[in-house]
Amino acid sequence: MRRNSVRTDRLLVIGAGPIGLAMADALKQRGVAFDHVDVSDGIGGLWRHGVYQGVHIVSSKKSTGYTDYPMPAHYPDFPSSAQMLRYLESFAHDRSLMDGLELRRRVVRAQPLADESWQVTFDDGEERTYKGVVVCNGHHWDKREIDYPGRFTGTLIHSAEYKESRQLAGQRVLVIGGGNSGCDIACESARVGASCDWSLRSGYWFLPKTVFGVPLTDLPIWNLPVTLQRFILHSAVRIFIGDYRRYGLQKPGHKLFARHPAFGTDVLNYLRQGRIKPRPDIERFAGTKVHFVDGSVGEYDVVVAATGFKNSIPFLPKSLVPIENDVAHVYGGAFPANVKNLYIVGWAQARNGFGTIISPASKLYADMIALQDEMELPIGFILKWRGFKIPETQLLDPGATRRTIWVARRILPLLKRRSRLLAEKGLREPFDPARYPFEDEDGRIQATQA
Numbered sequence: 001m002r003r004n005s006v007r008t009d010r011l012l013v014i015g016a017g018p019i020g021l022a023m024a025d026a027l028k029q030r031g032v033a034f035d036h037v038d039v040s041d042g043i044g045g046l047w048r049h050g051v052y053q054g055v056h057i058v059s060s061k062k063s064t065g066y067t068d069y070p071m072p073a074h075y076p077d078f079p080s081s082a083q084m085l086r087y088l089e090s091f092a093h094d095r096s097l098m099d100g101l102e103l104r105r106r107v108v109r110a111q112p113l114a115d116e117s118w119q120v121t122f123d124d125g126e127e128r129t130y131k132g133v134v135v136c137n138g139h140h141w142d143k144r145e146i147d148y149p150g151r152f153t154g155t156l157i158h159s160a161e162y163k164e165s166r167q168l169a170g171q172r173v174l175v176i177g178g179g180n181s182g183c184d185i186a187c188e189s190a191r192v193g194a195s196c197d198w199s200l201r202s203g204y205w206f207l208p209k210t211v212f213g214v215p216l217t218d219l220p221i222w223n224l225p226v227t228l229q230r231f232i233l234h235s236a237v238r239i240f241i242g243d244y245r246r247y248g249l250q251k252p253g254h255k256l257f258a259r260h261p262a263f264g265t266d267v268l269n270y271l272r273q274g275r276i277k278p279r280p281d282i283e284r285f286a287g288t289k290v291h292f293v294d295g296s297v298g299e300y301d302v303v304v305a306a307t308g309f310k311n312s313i314p315f316l317p318k319s320l321v322p323i324e325n326d327v328a329h330v331y332g333g334a335f336p337a338n339v340k341n342l343y344i345v346g347w348a349q350a351r352n353g354f355g356t357i358i359s360p361a362s363k364l365y366a367d368m369i370a371l372q373d374e375m376e377l378p379i380g381f382i383l384k385w386r387g388f389k390i391p392e393t394q395l396l397d398p399g400a401t402r403r404t405i406w407v408a409r410r411i412l413p414l415l416k417r418r419s420r421l422l423a424e425k426g427l428r429e430p431f432d433p434a435r436y437p438f439e440d441e442d443g444r445i446q447a448t449q450a
Helices: 018-030 081-094 180-192 226-240 266-273 355-372 379-385 398-425
Strands: 004-014 034-037 107-112 118-122 127-135 155-158 172-176 195-199 277-279 282-286 289-292 297-299 302-305 342-344
Touching (some): 004 107, 034 127, 127 355, 180 302, 379 398
Parallel strands (some): 004 034, 155 302, 195 277
Antiparallel strands (some): 107 118, 282 289
């Protein structure tokens, strides 16, 4: 028998990683009622089960920790994954966020109803109706798979499946991808593998983690205009690293921050030592051999695809919040324009650590969510009408974002008045959930659950 309950006096927060915890804390402080669920067996998101042994954060503890809950003083500048998890657990305990948190609860469907309340279905068949949904499901879980011609007959894994160095020990390893995980796994392969080749489709920006003994993410540059940030960081690269082509790498063909840069120079040292061999993009697989676009061929036991992750919200109708090039179609960072009581938080990434942004942002969002109860129109609809734009990138400029939060907090009282004026003009048609059907992977419309 299907279990049903009506909880329209509260929201549902989905996800108990760093962002979900910050939102739960802000909502609790604001007095907004909510339930909280996570698919895992504990809090922490990526830091509980999604990282490999020995990994450390690439942004500093100062820029990564919540601004109102600093990391312990005895932590190093770049804490380990175990330290990050302990920090998040301490935050959840000290803020009493474990009370009522439901673990091992997977949401399989969240659909808006005609009155813009939300029917949520769990994987055990239970259904609940909530006032709204706060989505904090993270962006490091939906693997971006490789798609090259041919077939590799050795061991092929995604970086998400890499957990410990034993998987690489004594193996001929090919690592694909130049992000932070690709750099880490290439370095580990150079240490314990029989050999390590590193395939990059294009040039990447590699930044030093420290400059003059100070973590790069702690330098007082992140409130500057982005052109000045780029100038300073270009100078740091010239001084501390030099021309990437000296390491056998391609020159980046994009501006710094157009894609997420990699932090750390260990991989560059291994390149100069000859323990990592740079390779261009792959042309095709052929058994245990890999053919590259420059005509060269390598033979490998293990291929690790460090090709990143896709932004994905599989339990929502795709057309409700489109995601293109990992950018969610929301306004003000979290608010869809077409439906009330849906908030997409944490889909973007800060360039220098999440803490300095999510701490003030979560408090602002909690205030806006509370204000939504007093407004007829969706917050996102009002922001869109006021000229807010869909972001162009998943990467957040920390200084510009903090300035936007500061301004938004001061004009927050105007939202209610704008909502009333726009509602009087009748600019929004009545919400029709039939416009947003669920689709399967082939684009076929699924039957709506009764």
